[in-house]
Amino acid sequence: MIIYNPKDWLHAVLSFHRSETIKKLYPYLILMAIYAWAIAYLEIEYLKLSEKSWLRNIPSMHSLLGFVLSILLVFRTNTAYDRWWEGRKLWGQLTNNSRNLALRIESLLPEGDKGNRSFYKKSIPLFASTLREHLQSSQTRFMLDEKDHPEFNHLDENKHGPNQVAAMIFKRTDTLYREGVISGDQLIILNAELLSFTDICGACERIKNTPIPFTYTSFIKKFISIYVLTLPYGFVFSLGYFVVPAVVFAFYVLTSLELIAEEIEDPFGTDVNDLPLEKMADNIRKHVGELIH
Amino acid sequence: MIIYNPKDWLHAVLSFHRSETIKKLYPYLILMAIYAWAIAYLEIEYLKLSEKSWLRNIPSMHSLLGFVLSILLVFRTNTAYDRWWEGRKLWGQLTNNSRNLALRIESLLPEGDKGNRSFYKKSIPLFASTLREHLQSSQTRFMLDEKDHPEFNHLDENKHGPNQVAAMIFKRTDTLYREGVISGDQLIILNAELLSFTDICGACERIKNTPIPFTYTSFIKKFISIYVLTLPYGFVFSLGYFVVPAVVFAFYVLTSLELIAEEIEDPFGTDVNDLPLEKMADNIRKHVGELIH
Amino acid sequence: MIIYNPKDWLHAVLSFHRSETIKKLYPYLILMAIYAWAIAYLEIEYLKLSEKSWLRNIPSMHSLLGFVLSILLVFRTNTAYDRWWEGRKLWGQLTNNSRNLALRIESLLPEGDKGNRSFYKKSIPLFASTLREHLQSSQTRFMLDEKDHPEFNHLDENKHGPNQVAAMIFKRTDTLYREGVISGDQLIILNAELLSFTDICGACERIKNTPIPFTYTSFIKKFISIYVLTLPYGFVFSLGYFVVPAVVFAFYVLTSLELIAEEIEDPFGTDVNDLPLEKMADNIRKHVGELIH
Amino acid sequence: MIIYNPKDWLHAVLSFHRSETIKKLYPYLILMAIYAWAIAYLEIEYLKLSEKSWLRNIPSMHSLLGFVLSILLVFRTNTAYDRWWEGRKLWGQLTNNSRNLALRIESLLPEGDKGNRSFYKKSIPLFASTLREHLQSSQTRFMLDEKDHPEFNHLDENKHGPNQVAAMIFKRTDTLYREGVISGDQLIILNAELLSFTDICGACERIKNTPIPFTYTSFIKKFISIYVLTLPYGFVFSLGYFVVPAVVFAFYVLTSLELIAEEIEDPFGTDVNDLPLEKMADNIRKHVGELIH
Amino acid sequence: MIIYNPKDWLHAVLSFHRSETIKKLYPYLILMAIYAWAIAYLEIEYLKLSEKSWLRNIPSMHSLLGFVLSILLVFRTNTAYDRWWEGRKLWGQLTNNSRNLALRIESLLPEGDKGNRSFYKKSIPLFASTLREHLQSSQTRFMLDEKDHPEFNHLDENKHGPNQVAAMIFKRTDTLYREGVISGDQLIILNAELLSFTDICGACERIKNTPIPFTYTSFIKKFISIYVLTLPYGFVFSLGYFVVPAVVFAFYVLTSLELIAEEIEDPFGTDVNDLPLEKMADNIRKHVGELIH
Structure with a gap:
């Protein structure tokens, strides 16, 4: 994740950070420019199409459908942002x-109980780092795929990581209760925290293994492609060779929205704009270390 | 459900997966093409309508109403996506x-209590698979229909499946409490998990048996149909025979949005884009099996 | 409520179900047609307005404001749908x-306690049916009206129905606790369920007795009316007598959105698209009967 | 608050209720009409601007920016409605x-305990009416203002009303627990209800004392004003003297949306469309009286 | 934060408060005016471009993309407002x-226990003021940055402030429970309040240290810049020198939306429209002081 000064326009406008869509798109922008130029050349110099050609009115269709494309893309980006x-x-x-679990453990355990303290000090941050690995493995992404994945068969031995860590913490906590170290009231309190660990794991898995429905995303891509590729035919009549920068710019704007959505809809990947899971797991380790002595 | 690489444009644009709207629409796209061509032929070659014909200005009406249609369809898709x-x-x-219930059961039950362990190991995944069957039976879909459904009468003997499984689990848990195997504090903890099972069942039933109000969906379909069918009359004047691809494309875009919404608004069906309930129920069985020994 | 097959376009497009807006609107559609025809006749045949008349440019204003009207109506429909x-x-x-309360009661009460079982078996579904009557009485609608309603004075004797049922259930449950039939832990569990009954009642009342602010709805109706009534004046110049179907269609689309919103914003009425409260109360009776023996 | 029949269009369209924006706007509508007429007169009769004047194309700018203004205003109204x-x-x-607290108190207290019953019977509705006064005093509105408010200094003696009532109820409830009238389990149950009282108070204060950021609202007002005031200059060329009703109507539509937002964004005022707090506090008194005997 | 009268248009339209975007933008507005004038001069007087120049049709592209820019900016502002x-x-x-914690502490502690009362009286407001400092330090902003920040290394000694205060309160509360001053039931009640303190701290940190993804914000800035800078080229043909105020106004509107979003998306800064954290922390101190005697 990039931390930046949102008020610094100059940097935002002039920089071409490797995470930016313009960086990914630039070969296609050049192709698009050549394509638009070729059509302009063809229509103006070669075919010498007259002002009467029916092609000149095609932009009326683009403006009719441009609206639905625009609003669709903005919604698409927002849905992706909501997932992120x-x-x-x-x-x-x-x-x-x-943090809360650490706070509670620290004050619930009797003074001097080094053993349990060091157990929680290790296992709480372990959950976060196991979850990070779990979310970034490609096995998790294909968890709900209905096709077979023979490539993961050899992994099936490995059980679900975060579940194992959670089970370990649950077990130790119940032991403390049975041994009378913590009371029933305190168990109820701890339990709410413990359950939230597995709930968070499940919710992260949901975002990871359930992309936007395929029909939807495939429709948007088909729509953008046809829309942009037919753009130059009609606009040559009104823009002449200016059709080249105009079409390139429209292509940049429309595909960028889709590309941004693609990048942020899976926030647990390793793209530059994805969440800094490693840093966050480190911070958890640091905070828990500060709170349990 | 299809798991795919969202960044693979080539595949998305060129493939015609059986789940895609273009696959379902193509006979209608051909009909539409013939219809548009027929109108173009009629107006250009046969009636030889002059430039002065009032028909030529009909597109001004389409652009006035095109906006409300576009935004309506995008909202429609988003409402459907929210349900999904x-x-x-x-x-x-x-x-x-x-998972949580399994985690808790495993650590609450005394070591070596094979009987209760195997009860929960079977009944927890049973809830998920019963719920799946319940949601995919057409009786559930008509639960709130005010018309009679004599075709389901012979089924009325069968009681509500998921409720029966939940009742069984509740009963066993209360027995454990009465026998002193689990304490009152632990009962409160288990209870919250148990209640959520029936709450989830109820919420799934709600999505299944309550479609978008009929007036709303019927209005949208009437609107699209009239809008698209009147499209060629006016545009022939500005586009000539190009009206054929233009109208076909507009038809594809507008009806696709409605078709996508139709498919995803009931996420518990057996369409390709519906949720992989069977796979999910399997995963639950697998995880619970790992957690309760 | 109508349960329908969302994928059946033919039925949706061709049927004119009594719930549909087109059924309600058709006298007004005819009036609108006559009105538009009269204006067209006046401007074309009688006044013989020239192409230079300033009236011909009025549509530029309609397209400027058409956008805000469209987006307003789509938002209006969505707000109403959210309430529904x-x-x-x-x-x-x-x-x-x-269901949950029935499940808990069944497993908490000692075997053979017929008396309490039959109390809950009757009173739980009673809450649902009392709530239905309460929500459909017009007294509830005027609960927050600041004007006097002398027509309800003779009803003031009748106390708040659902509250009375809830009080009865609360009382019995506390008696069970005092008699030691259920423990404190179990009371806490039951209590959460009981409170949710009155919370649901309150939330339903809120939707029932608080319509969209009057200024807002009145503004939308004024806006649509003026917009549609001024539509034919300018469009006669570009559409001639085609202005009649065009204006009728625009009128149909814009008022339908408002009519749909009106119908679904109060989901507890007895319109065809309103919620099937009676059916739902019956289902509750059926399920509770299955769960408490 | 006005309770009305949402299906009565005639009343909504023809009435000019004092709460409506048209009532507040009409002097400005007249001014706007005079202003638009003056510009039309100036451009047509006096300056006799030719068709070639660059002024005639200004509306292209209005249509470019009209879109962002429209969508901004609709969002503005919806944000305000969400607050309401x-x-x-x-x-x-x-x-x-x-109600819930009353229900619980009635069944928890021993039969015949008149003293405590009458305490809760009075103090529960007292919270609602104190909160109403608190929300409608202008001191609450300026709670977070960073400027000094010497005019409230003499009030500073008065402590926070609803807090005092809540403290009183909390104290009495803890006394009941200490005296053994209610058990620990029952205290937990009552406590959740009690806390929600102060939470509701805090959330109401938040809505009251935090308006939409000043920059945002000031920007919208500047935008509308400049937009509407420059509207007649260009449209005179296409609409002639019809510019007067057209501009007045556009002014009515755009400012109405902002005025509606202004009125409903603070739901606790005493405007006609604000919430009927007094009526609601009365209803609470009535219901609690029915439930505690 | 500025508290203002939302119904005072005159003040909103005519004032140029230092927080307003127009104040920040005015040097750029002047630059823009000069730039637009230079292009107008160049095209009209110097190049004397004919009506046939292809440049004149560039605005068709602006109106095609203007829509997506508008809706993008309005969504951007709304996302920022949601964060605020x-x-x-x-x-x-x-x-x-x-407040709630103070209320509970006051009534739970035995009469006359001055020591514990004064502990909570000090430490509760201390949490709020420590959180304020924590959120306004720039170290918090860079908490998730993956780059090294050597400038904060000397600060690493300082542990996480709000955590330390929370740990202190937790510890004291557990001590009270161990000493039997408060019962287990009361501990559960207090605990829920205590946990919410650290949850609030975490949620505030999330808003502070996670800006909108960089690609997204950088794309919007690039889009606005190119859009506005190319605006005058085509509009000179239709607006002549009126292009200067028109382009300046468009620039003002579009960049203002982005500037407002930038200002309010981080609500914990020290901008004029940011939240009055200091005032709020003071109010907490005041209220807690009133409630704990």
Whole structure:
């Protein structure tokens, strides 16, 4: 994740950070420019199409459908952003709950109980780092795929990581209750924290293994492609060779929105704009270390 | 559900997966092409309508109303997507709660209590698979229909499946409490998990048996049909025979949005884009099996 | 409520169900047609307005304001749909909580306690049916009206129905606790369910007795009326007598959105698209009967 | 608040209720009419601007920016409506929680305990009416203002009203627990209700003392003003003297949306469309009286 | 934060408060005016471009893309406003929970226990003011940055402030429980309040240290810049020198939306429109002081 000064326009406008869509798109922008130029050349110099040609009115169709494309793309970006922000909220809760559990453990355990303290000091941050690995493995992405994945068969031995860590913490906590170290009231309190760990894990898995329905995303891509590729035919009549920068710019704007959505809809990947899971897991380790002595 | 690489444009644009709207629409796209061509032929070659014909200005009406149609369809798709995502969240919670219950049961039960362990090991995943059957039976879809459904009368003997499983689990848990195997504090903890099972069932039923109000969906379909069918009359004047691809494309875009909405608004069906309930129920069985020994 | 097949376009497009806006609107559509024809006749045949008349440019104003009207109406419909869906969620929760309470009661009460069982078997579904009557009485609609309603004075004797049923259930449950039939832990569990009954009642009342602010709805109706009534004046110049179907169609589209919103914003009425409260209350009775023996 | 029949169009369109924007706007509508007429007169009769004047193309700018203005205003109204509806929800919860607390108190207290019963019978509705006064005093509105408010200094003696009532109820409830009248389990149950009282108070204060950021609202007002004031210059060329009704109507539509937003964004005022807090507090008194004998 | 009268248009339209975008933008508005004038001069007087120049049709592209820019900016502002409002809600909850904790402490502690009372009287408001400092330090902003920040290394000694205060309160409360001053039931009640303190802290940190993804914001800035800078070229043909005010106004509108979003998306800064954290922390101190005697 990039932390930046949102008020610094000059940097935002002039920089071409490797995460930016313009960086990914530039070969296609050049192709698009050549394509638009070729059509302009063909229509103006070669075919010498007259002002009467029916092609000149095609832009009326583009403006009719441009609206639905625009609003669709803005909604698409917002849906993707909601997933990204939900992912951020979940890891925020994980941070909070790790802290809260540490706070509670520290004050519940009797003074001097080094053994249990060091157990929780290790296992709480372990949940976060196991979850990070779990979310970034490609096995998790294909969890709900109905096709077979023979490439993961050899992994099936490995059980679900975060579940194992959670089971370990649950077990130790129940032991403390049975041994009378913590009371029933305190168990209820701890339990709410513990459950939230597995709930957060499940919610993260949901975002990871459930992309936007395929029909939807495939429709948007088909729509953008046909829309942009037919753009130059009609606009040559009104813009002449200016059709080249105009079409390139329209292509840049429309595909960028889709590309941004693609990048942020899976917030647990390793793209530059994805969430800094490693940093967050480190912060959890640091905070828990500060709170349990 | 199809798991795909969202960044693979080539595949998305060129493939014609059986789930895609273009696959379902193509006979209608051909009909539309013939219809548009017929009108173009009629107006240009046969009637030889002059430039002065009032028909030529009809597109001004299409552009006035095109906006409200576009925004309506985008909202429609988003409302449907919200239902789909809510369905996914509910099954995500079911997965979590099944895991949590298993985690708790495993650590609450005394070591070596094979009998109760194997009860929960079977009945927790049973809830998920019963719920799946319940949601996919057409009786559930007509639960709130005010018309009689004599075709389901012979089924009325069968009581509500998921309720029966939940009742069984509740009963066993209360027995454990009465026998002193679990304490009052632990009962409160288990109870919250148990209640969420029936809450999830109810929420899934709600999505299944309550479609978008009929007036609303019927209005949208009437609107699209009239809009698209009147499109060629006016545009022939400005586009000539190009009206054929233009109208076919507009038809594809507008009806696709409605078709996508139709497919995802009921996430518990057996369409290709519906949720993989069977896979999810399997995963629950697998996870619970790992957690209860 | 109408349960229908969302994928059946033919039926949706050709049917004119009594719930549909077109059924309600058709006298006005005819009036609108006559009105538009009269204006067209006046301007074309009688006044013989020239192409230079300033009236011909009025549509530029309609297209400037058409956008704000469209987006306003789509938002209006969505706000109304949110109320309808919230109402559906509340009755879904009522169904769930009735089931949950029945499940708990059945397993908490000692075997053979027929008396208490039959009390809960009757009173739980009674809450749902009392709530239905309460929501459909017009007294509830005017609960927050600041004007006097002398017509309800003779009813003031009748106390708030659902409250009375809830009080009865609360009382019996506390008696069970005092008699030691249920423990404190179990009381806490039951209590959460009981409170949700009155919370659901309150939330339903809120939707029932608080319409969209009057200024807002009155503004939208004024806006649509002026917009549609001024539509033919300018469009006669570009559409001639085609202005009649065009204006009728625009009128149909814009008023339909408002009519749909009006119908679904109060989900507890007895319109065809309103929620099937009676059916739902029956289902609750059926489920509770199955769960408490 | 005005309770009305949403299906009565005739009343909505023809009435000019004092709450409506048209009532507030009409002097400005007249001014606007004079202003537009003056510009039309100036451009047509006096300056006799030719068709070639660059002024005639200014509307292209209005249509470019009209879109962003429209969508901004519709969002503005919806944000304001959300605040209004949140306020309504909060008071709905207050009603529910007052009822629930009364229900619980009535069944928890031993039969014949007149003293405590009459305490709660008085103090529960007192919270609602104190909150109403608190929300309608202008001191609450300026709670977060960073400027000094010497005019409230003499009030500073008065402590926070609703807090005092809540403290009183909390104290009495803890006394009941200490005296053994209610058990620990029952205290937990009552406590959740009690806390919600102060939470509701805080959330209402938030809506009251935090308006939309000043930059945002000031920007919208500047935008509307400049937009509408420059409207007649260009449209005179296409509409002639018809520019007068057209501009007046556009002015009416655009400013109405902002005026409606202004009125409903603070739901606790005493405008006609604000929430009927007094009526609601009365209803709470009535219901609590019915439930505690 | 500025508290203002939303109904005072005159003040909003004519004032140029230092927080307003027009104040920040005015040097750029002047630059823009000069730039637009230079292009107009160049095209009209110097190049004397004919009506046939292809440049004159460039605005058709601006109107095609103007829509997507408008809707993108309005969504951008709304997303930023949601963050601002979420921040306000969190501090509202902090106020409520501080009050609630004070209310509970006051009534739970035995009469005359001055020592514990004064501990909570000091430490509850201390949490709020420590949180304020924490959120306004720039170290918090860079918490998730993946780059090294050597400038904060010397600060690493300082542990996480709000966590330390929370740990202190937790510890004291557990001590009270161990000493038997408060019962287990009361501990559960207090605990829920205590946990919400650290949850609020975590949620505030999330808003502070996670800006909108960089690609997204950088794309919007690039889009606005190119859009506005190319605006005058084509519009000179239709507007002549009127292009200067028109382009300046478009520039003002479009960049203002982005500037407002930038200002309110981080509600914990020290901009004029940011939340009055200091005032709020003061109010907490005042209220807690009133409630704990």
